[in-house]
Amino acid sequence: xxxxxxxxxxxxxxxxxxxxxxxxxxxxxxxxxxxxxxxxxxxxxxxxxxxxxxxxxxxxxxxxxxxxxxxxxxxxxxxxxxxxxxxxxxxxxxxxxxxxxxxxxxxxxxxxxxxxxxxxxxxxxxxxxxxxx
Numbered sequence: 001x002x003x004x005x006x007x008x009x010x011x012x013x014x015x016x017x018x019x020x021x022x023x024x025x026x027x028x029x030x031x032x033x034x035x036x037x038x039x040x041x042x043x044x045x046x047x048x049x050x051x052x053x054x055x056x057x058x059x060x061x062x063x064x065x066x067x068x069x070x071x072x073x074x075x076x077x078x079x080x081x082x083x084x085x086x087x088x089x090x091x092x093x094x095x096x097x098x099x100x101x102x103x104x105x106x107x108x109x110x111x112x113x114x115x116x117x118x119x120x121x122x123x124x125x126x127x128x129x130x131x132x133x
Contacts, residue, residue: 004117010046011078022107024097025064029055047073050118071095074118096125
């Protein structure tokens with residue numbers, strides 16, 4: 001996992017439900033922890049674009065439901081700032097299910113755009129993405 005140069009505003013607090021944009025079998029997941037996040041006492045942990053999270057599957061194939069999965073956030077509604085000053089914001093929140101902590105995706109097709117910051121940090125996702133914004 002590489003560092004990201006952009007100032008990512010963390011727009012998905014723990015407990016948020018996020019749609020998946022791949023064909024792994026999960027349709028909707030609920031974030032319950034953010035991996036590698038250090039924060040101050042009393043602050044609710046939150047995830048942003050490019051973050052690796054543990055999530056539970058809420059909707060999807062029967063064999064996937066009620067299981068815990070690793071996921072990478074690839075889109076968020078909350079705007080964030082890139083180093084050149086541009087603000088980026090998407091129309092929905094979306095995640096990609098990954099097989100391991102190295103970021104190898106479980107699905108083979110991604111629907112919609114994938115954030116450049118997520119592709120820079122996770123090369124396995126960048127290989128499959130067809131639209132990178």
